[in-house]
Amino acid sequence: MRLQYPSNINIIKLPCTGKIDLIHLLRSFEKGADGVYVVGCLEGACQFTSGNIRARKRVEQAQEILEKIGIGGERVRMFNLSSSEAPHFVQAAVEMTENIRDMGPNPIKTAMQKAA
Amino acid sequence: MIVADKKPIEEIIDMVKGYRKILILGCNECVTVCEAGGKKEVAVLASALRMYFMNEGTKIEMDEITLERQCDHEYLEEIRNSMDQYDAVVSLACGVGVQFMAEKYFGSPIYPGVNTCFMGVTEERGVWSERCQGCGQCILDRTAGICPISRCAKRLLNGPCGGSTKGKCEISKDLDCAWQIIIDRLKELDRLDDYEEIAPIKDWSTERAGGPRKVVREDVRQ
Amino acid sequence: MSTKTPSRLEKILDSGQLAVTSECGPPRGSDPEAITKKAEIIKDHVDAINITDNQTSVTRLSSLAACIHLKLMGIESTLQMVVRDRNRIALQSDILGAASFDIHNILCLSGDHQMFGDSPQGQNVFDLDSMQLIQTVRLMRDEGKFLGGDDIKRPPKMFVGAAANPFADPFEIRVPRLAKKIAAGVEFIQTQCIYNLDKFELWMKEARDRGLHEKVYILAGVTPFKSAGMAKYMKNRVPGMDVPDEVVKRMAGVPKENQPEEGIDICVETIQRLKECEGVRGFHVMAIEWEEKVPEIVERGGLYPRPEDL
Numbered sequence: 001m002r003l004q005y006p007s008n009i010n011i012i013k014l015p016c017t018g019k020i021d022l023i024h025l026l027r028s029f030e031k032g033a034d035g036v037y038v039v040g041c042l043e044g045a046c047q048f049t050s051g052n053i054r055a056r057k058r059v060e061q062a063q064e065i066l067e068k069i070g071i072g073g074e075r076v077r078m079f080n081l082s083s084s085e086a087p088h089f090v091q092a093a094v095e096m097t098e099n100i101r102d103m104g105p106n107p108i109k110t111a112m113q114k115a116a
Numbered sequence: 117m118i119v120a121d122k123k124p125i126e127e128i129i130d131m132v133k134g135y136r137k138i139l140i141l142g143c144n145e146c147v148t149v150c151e152a153g154g155k156k157e158v159a160v161l162a163s164a165l166r167m168y169f170m171n172e173g174t175k176i177e178m179d180e181i182t183l184e185r186q187c188d189h190e191y192l193e194e195i196r197n198s199m200d201q202y203d204a205v206v207s208l209a210c211g212v213g214v215q216f217m218a219e220k221y222f223g224s225p226i227y228p229g230v231n232t233c234f235m236g237v238t239e240e241r242g243v244w245s246e247r248c249q250g251c252g253q254c255i256l257d258r259t260a261g262i263c264p265i266s267r268c269a270k271r272l273l274n275g276p277c278g279g280s281t282k283g284k285c286e287i288s289k290d291l292d293c294a295w296q297i298i299i300d301r302l303k304e305l306d307r308l309d310d311y312e313e314i315a316p317i318k319d320w321s322t323e324r325a326g327g328p329r330k331v332v333r334e335d336v337r338q
Numbered sequence: 339m340s341t342k343t344p345s346r347l348e349k350i351l352d353s354g355q356l357a358v359t360s361e362c363g364p365p366r367g368s369d370p371e372a373i374t375k376k377a378e379i380i381k382d383h384v385d386a387i388n389i390t391d392n393q394t395s396v397t398r399l400s401s402l403a404a405c406i407h408l409k410l411m412g413i414e415s416t417l418q419m420v421v422r423d424r425n426r427i428a429l430q431s432d433i434l435g436a437a438s439f440d441i442h443n444i445l446c447l448s449g450d451h452q453m454f455g456d457s458p459q460g461q462n463v464f465d466l467d468s469m470q471l472i473q474t475v476r477l478m479r480d481e482g483k484f485l486g487g488d489d490i491k492r493p494p495k496m497f498v499g500a501a502a503n504p505f506a507d508p509f510e511i512r513v514p515r516l517a518k519k520i521a522a523g524v525e526f527i528q529t530q531c532i533y534n535l536d537k538f539e540l541w542m543k544e545a546r547d548r549g550l551h552e553k554v555y556i557l558a559g560v561t562p563f564k565s566a567g568m569a570k571y572m573k574n575r576v577p578g579m580d581v582p583d584e585v586v587k588r589m590a591g592v593p594k595e596n597q598p599e600e601g602i603d604i605c606v607e608t609i610q611r612l613k614e615c616e617g618v619r620g621f622h623v624m625a626i627e628w629e630e631k632v633p634e635i636v637e638r639g640g641l642y643p644r645p646e647d648l
Contacts, residue, residue: 023156026163065160068125069168111170269451270422270462274469274518276511277448278503278530279577286577287451299508311511312518317426317470317485 003086005093017041017078018051025062025076032109035100036062037077039092045082052080072103117146117237118210119244120153120230125164128206131227132165135176135203140165140229141195141217142182143209150244152230153208155182161208161229186213192220199224234266252322252329258315260301267294273315342525343479345442345497346414347386350620350645351526351555356613357620358641359416359528359557360632361388364399373404374411376629381413383636384623385644386443388528391418395455402432405441416499417441420449425465426474426485433478437494445499445528446471469522472500476523498523502556503530504541505580513544520553527554528622531561531572533604534580535611542617551617558612561624562631563601566590602631602638609639 014020017040028036038059040052059078067073077099079092132138140162148154162178169176179202183191186209199205199221207214208229218226234246249266255273256263265271269287276295279286283296302308320326341348350357360380365372377387387408391401405415417436419429433444448468452460466474475498477483482493500519504512516527532538538558545551563569566589573581585604592600605623612618621641625631636642 021156023159023163026160026167030163030167065125065164069129069164070171071167107171108167111173114173115170115175269453270448270467271464272448272467274467274522276506276508277468277578278501278506279450280507281577282507287453293507296508299511308511308514312514312521314469314473314518314522317466317473320465 003090005090006097008097009093016046016048016051017055018046018048020055020058022058022061022065025058026065029066029071029075029106029108032106032112034106034109035075035077035096035103037079037092037096039079039081039089042080042082071107075100075103075106117149117235118212118232119150119234119236119246120147120210120232121150122152122157123229123231125161125168128161128227128229129165129168132176132204132206133169133174135225137177137179137201137203138165139179139181139195139199139202139205141186141205141207141209142180143186143207143213144182144184145187145209147208147210147230148182149238151242153210155180157208158182161206185209187216189220192216249323251318251320252326253319255315255318258310258313260298260305260307260310262294262298262301264294264298267292267297273318343442343495343497344440345386345495347416347443348497348525350385353645355645356618356641357386357555357557358384358623358636358644359386359388359620360384360623360625360629361390361416361418362404362629363390363393363627364401364404366396366398368399370399370404370407373399374407377408377411377413379629380632381411383633383642383644385620386414386416388416388418388445388622391420391447391449392423392455393418393450395422395450395452395457397456402436402441405436406439409439409441414443415441416443416445418445418447419471420447421464421466421468421471422449422452422462425463429466429471429474430478430484433475433494433496434490437492437496440495442496443499444475444496445501446475446524447501468500469519472498472519472522472524497525499526499528500524501530502527503578504532504538505530505534506578509537512541513548513550516545516550516554517548520550524554526619527556529556529559530578531559531624532608532612533572533585534582535608537580538612539615542615546617555619556617557620557622558609558615558618559622559624560605560608560635561626562605562628562635563589563597564628565594565597565601568601602635605635606638609635609641613640 017038025036038055040055046052056078059076062076063073081088140158142153142155142158158180162180166178185191204225206227206229207217211232214226214228235248236244236246239245246266251265264275268275269285276293280293283293285291285293302311341352362373362376389401389404392398401418405417408415446468452462474485475496478494479496482490502516569586569589572579573586609621623632623635
């Protein structure tokens with residue numbers, strides 16, 4: 001299968017979503033990302049037992065902070081799918097891209113451009 | 117350890133707005149263990165504040181430092197030479213550290229970045245609970261190692277009260293009745309007869325009631 | 339036992355007759371009629387009336403002030419005093435205040451936690467616990483001393499009571515706890531409302547086995563249910579309350595309009611059965627906001643008339 005996903009997405013590969021820390025998610029927005037989503041294995045299917053559960057909690061923490069500081073909590077999300085589900089991967093990419101397009105650009109990016 | 121909880125970011129935003137350069141100061145001890153004020157939390161708070169103020173169109177510079185401790189002179193001294201450049205400091209240490217900073221850097225605004233809660237244990241990751249209120253006159257020898265002052269909602273020295281139900285406290289089904297645990301321990305230790313000794317009226321003067329406390333040890337003092 | 343105070347309640351218990359007490363909750367306002375009217379209804383059917391002390395942590399007119407109103411009506415009261423709201427200075431001060439009005443009975447209690455009431459954000463005190471309050475009143479009365487060691491001029495003359503809950507957990511220390519209160523100096527006990535009679539009788543038996551029934555006067559606590567809903571509420575929501583299923587079923591088994599009568603019947607039957615229980619020296623009838631039923635319960639329980647002057 002050679003499925004196309006939106007080209008605006010920059011993929012960062014990790015051995016496990018459990019590697020992601022809250023600060024990584026926040027820094028992405030500080031650097032101007034319009035949205036970030038974490039794609040992990042299905043819950044219950046983590047090779048390292050609970051990496052994806054931890055990731056979910058961190059995504060939730062990021063959502064809370066982004067909401068409170070006026071960036072928008074929905075700019076960060078978590079998707080769970082197995083490695084054999086390429087169509088779901090594409091679906092997540094499309095869905096996320098559309099959602100973020102609707103929300104408009106990361107206000108930080110705009111503010112940085114103004115300040116510069 | 118001293119257990120603290122995160123302060124809502126909107127409270128911190130309110131404290132620091134108006135300053136141009138601030139230091140977010142973490143502590144590598146208790147608040148790191150309870151995930152409220154260590155290096156990671158410093159980074160997260162700084163990032164969130166930067167984004168908030170950037171979005172507001174205000175330029176605020178933020179430095180991040182995490183000290184080994186904030187309750188000892190020697191560590192606080194490490195930042196003496198750089199303190200001049202900051203308009204304010206948000207300390208993510210417990211209330212002890214915040215105050216020691218305020219005392220040491222008398223001319224600098226110091227703000228608390230966490231809510232300091234109690235002295236307690238990590239029951240499991242993300243769950244901390246109280247064990248000691250520092251009454252200054254330990255009675256654990258008489259209560260089978262379980263403290264009714266910190267763990268009974270009524271601080272009963274001769275408990276349990278009539279509200280103890282199925283091992284739980286009357287104020288919450290999620291709270292163990294300290295006296296149930298004391299009695300279970302006494303039984304385990306084959307000391308249930310000790311239950312009938314009346315605990316005498318406590319001298320609370322070594323506790324908060326006696327005013328701010330101090331321990332002076334001439335044997336180690338220099 | 340011989341009497342140590344001018345308390346009429348003590349005299350009746352000492353004479354070997356079954357005593358009857360009841361209780362009234364002060365109003366959430368300053369109108370004394372709220373308490374004097376209730377007292378008027380029950381005064382001829384009881385030996386003393388307890389005045390609750392901000393029960394369930396809801397702020398009310400003070401127990402001491404209400405006791406004084408009763409005193410002015412010539413009614414004997416029992417000052418309930420919880421250690422939740424006062425430190426040792428205030429406790430001793432209020433004891434002297436009550437004694438200055440010749441209020442001769444006191445009930446020493448811990449008090450419900452403040453989170454149940456109208457001030458969950460308030461501080462609590464718990465400088466002493468109920469056990470230590472018993473010791474304090476006895477020290478003040480018997481030795482004429484304050485806790486601080488100084489002498490009291492005209493020490494209080496109070497008959498000292500406490501509560502006991504035979505149904506709270508852990509059950510195995512319920513009798514040792516009674517023994518502990520006796521060792522602290524308690525002279526009469528009013529128990530938690532009794533609905534589980536078997537468990538109560540077991541508790542009494544264990545108390546008798548240790549001879550405790552000869553060291554303290556135990557008044558069995560009874561409260562009539564007004565409705566099946568109240569029975570369910572007491573069973574499920576009130577900490578330390580033991581309402582067996584069959585009692586709830588019995589209440590629910592009669593039509594709503596007959597439930598109050600059924601509740602009174604259960605209460606009267608409880609009194610009749612416990613009159614035969616060795617060690618029960620009287621009854622504490624707590625008709626919560628239903629004081630008008632106290633005379634009927636006392637009469638049908640065979641506890642009327644009350645003793646005249648002793």
